[in-house]
Amino acid sequence: MGTKERRLRDFAEREQRFLTAARELIVQDGLLNLQMSRVAEKCDYAVGTLYQHFVSKEDLLLALATDQSQGRVQMFERVRDWKASSRDRMLGFALADMMLARRCPDHFRLLQFTFTEVVWGAAPEARRQACMDMHRPLRQATLDVIDDALRSGELQARGLSIEQICLAPWALAVGLHAIVHHEGLLEQYSIREPYQLMLRHLSDLLNGMDWKPLADTSDTAAYDELAARFSREVMNEDLDL
Numbered sequence: 001m002g003t004k005e006r007r008l009r010d011f012a013e014r015e016q017r018f019l020t021a022a023r024e025l026i027v028q029d030g031l032l033n034l035q036m037s038r039v040a041e042k043c044d045y046a047v048g049t050l051y052q053h054f055v056s057k058e059d060l061l062l063a064l065a066t067d068q069s070q071g072r073v074q075m076f077e078r079v080r081d082w083k084a085s086s087r088d089r090m091l092g093f094a095l096a097d098m099m100l101a102r103r104c105p106d107h108f109r110l111l112q113f114t115f116t117e118v119v120w121g122a123a124p125e126a127r128r129q130a131c132m133d134m135h136r137p138l139r140q141a142t143l144d145v146i147d148d149a150l151r152s153g154e155l156q157a158r159g160l161s162i163e164q165i166c167l168a169p170w171a172l173a174v175g176l177h178a179i180v181h182h183e184g185l186l187e188q189y190s191i192r193e194p195y196q197l198m199l200r201h202l203s204d205l206l207n208g209m210d211w212k213p214l215a216d217t218s219d220t221a222a223y224d225e226l227a228a229r230f231s232r233e234v235m236n237e238d239l240d241l
Helices: 001-031 036-042 047-053 057-067 070-080 088-103 105-114 127-153 160-180 192-209 220-235
Strands: none
Touching: 001 036, 001 047, 001 057, 001 105, 001 127, 036 047, 036 057, 036 192, 057 105, 057 127, 070 088, 070 127, 070 220, 088 105, 088 127, 088 192, 088 220, 105 160, 160 192, 192 220
């Protein structure tokens, strides 16, 4: 291995150490308490070395969100390839995110924080582009399912592009996840079982789009059955709504 290759390898390994340390500090102290100096200290490096990798805290946070996205991408691709109706697969994307949110709540909070204007706007353009590139397969998996629905006749575009159709369920899911992670907010309004409620709202939305087969959205047992089938056939992991 030449000198240049060794330096690149060492740089990449050091960057992963910084990301691991930042992740551990977020779990320990909370997202808003993350400090660049603490990350450098935890890795036994000068803070100037850390800034050679990440020009700001916002840069580091976006790199973390990008680094942690691969697991979510894999889950979405498994949902896309699930031998189920296109409608069930659309709900399956929501189930995958529910599972991830419960398994890795800090990752979901990080995603919500990094996509705020104050963080996203302060991160370097190259880092924002890398993040979008890493998350592109999530969008593509969803677009593939919508395309399947259009081709099979389960859905009619009615003048909308695939991307425009995708926006509605995406916005609903992102918004509800944001509300769920505001501790105490749902309890204040006596809203229980928010994830089952998310499935109902998504199902109502799909009914409104005339996405076949239409469903009785008040049938809570059907959501439990869907979650059980999803757990068994896609994730091999239990998911209780």
